[in-house]
Amino acid sequence: MRMGIGMSNVLFLLFRLTHKRLSLKMRVWIIFLLCLAGKALTAPTEEGPIIDEDPIVEEDPIVEEESIVDEEPIVEEEPIVEEEMEVGANPVQVETGEFDEAIEVIEDVVTENPCLNYHCKKGKVCEVDEGNTPMCVCQDPTTCPPANGEFEHVCGTNNKTYDSSCHFFATKCALEGTKKGHKLHLDYIGPCKFISPCVDHELSEFPLRMRDWLKNVLVTLYERDEDHNLLSEKQKLRVKKIFENEKRLQAGEHSLDLLAHDFEKNYNMYIFPVHWQFGQLDQHPIDGFLSHTELSPLRAPLIPMEHCTTRFFEECDADKDKYIALEEWADCFGIKEQDIDKDLVI
Numbered sequence: 001m002r003m004g005i006g007m008s009n010v011l012f013l014l015f016r017l018t019h020k021r022l023s024l025k026m027r028v029w030i031i032f033l034l035c036l037a038g039k040a041l042t043a044p045t046e047e048g049p050i051i052d053e054d055p056i057v058e059e060d061p062i063v064e065e066e067s068i069v070d071e072e073p074i075v076e077e078e079p080i081v082e083e084e085m086e087v088g089a090n091p092v093q094v095e096t097g098e099f100d101e102a103i104e105v106i107e108d109v110v111t112e113n114p115c116l117n118y119h120c121k122k123g124k125v126c127e128v129d130e131g132n133t134p135m136c137v138c139q140d141p142t143t144c145p146p147a148n149g150e151f152e153h154v155c156g157t158n159n160k161t162y163d164s165s166c167h168f169f170a171t172k173c174a175l176e177g178t179k180k181g182h183k184l185h186l187d188y189i190g191p192c193k194f195i196s197p198c199v200d201h202e203l204s205e206f207p208l209r210m211r212d213w214l215k216n217v218l219v220t221l222y223e224r225d226e227d228h229n230l231l232s233e234k235q236k237l238r239v240k241k242i243f244e245n246e247k248r249l250q251a252g253e254h255s256l257d258l259l260a261h262d263f264e265k266n267y268n269m270y271i272f273p274v275h276w277q278f279g280q281l282d283q284h285p286i287d288g289f290l291s292h293t294e295l296s297p298l299r300a301p302l303i304p305m306e307h308c309t310t311r312f313f314e315e316c317d318a319d320k321d322k323y324i325a326l327e328e329w330a331d332c333f334g335i336k337e338q339d340i341d342k343d344l345v346i
């Protein structure tokens, strides 16, 4: 159900974001997203058991899959503690997570199966050794479900198209420990294609639409949050102020001039949405920095539609350390230094 709500948000908001410029592509995207929605709704069991009234788990046991730093830390997969989606998860993240789910929880009638509920990172599957101890091993790409169409293809940073994200991550896993594997990331969703270079004036338009989009995502979540599981109470209080502000620019198709004017006039309404999105992405680990992997749920679906995505996020990383810090993030969305507030990342 929550997936359905998230999906409609994605459809609505992604549509709004790129409607005018890319209406034909959007149609393809809507079909793609609808297919994902269907997939998500028909395969709820893959999610594993969901604990009601989940306790707040501070440290997510899922470790970061791909780090861009040179020294990739060696991490051990841990059994999953709880699979419930974090409160207020970004719908874009939710859907992408569903899409590039290469993690398999092996279902087995034998309750003793140690692989049951054993969580492996993308590209790996659980197997038991002689001692019946579960372990994660690289998935054979040929065991990935065949792609249902082009919309399941993904493009790697090596500009190679993979049948699905499962095929991509299984291939990447096999290259683990090599330079090639280290450099390889999922670039965007869809087959590799020519993406026209982003020129300066186009780059300056990108944050205008993105900020407006983030604000509308939050307002939509607020309006639909009947079950109190889309936004936390703290988040709701923040969004309530935006929602109830009479001066708020209503969701719709706006010219860039109007968006720019609104950002100037109603600047305060944009501060929280920019912080909120950062918090949604900064999860593995929660450290005030976004790695390539953490950013991926946002950028991978956007790149085929918004050709400035890559350049925008590259330039966000002002100190070029391969991570986007909160300060860098806020700055590239036009948030003034004095308004950057860690406490808003809630």
Ligand SMILES: [Ca+2]
Pocket (backbone or CB within 6 Å): 281, 282, 283, 284, 285, 286, 287, 288, 289, 290, 291, 294
């Ligand atoms: Ca992080």
Ligand SMILES: [Ca+2]
Pocket (backbone or CB within 6 Å): 316, 317, 318, 319, 320, 321, 322, 323, 324, 325, 328
């Ligand atoms: Ca940086």
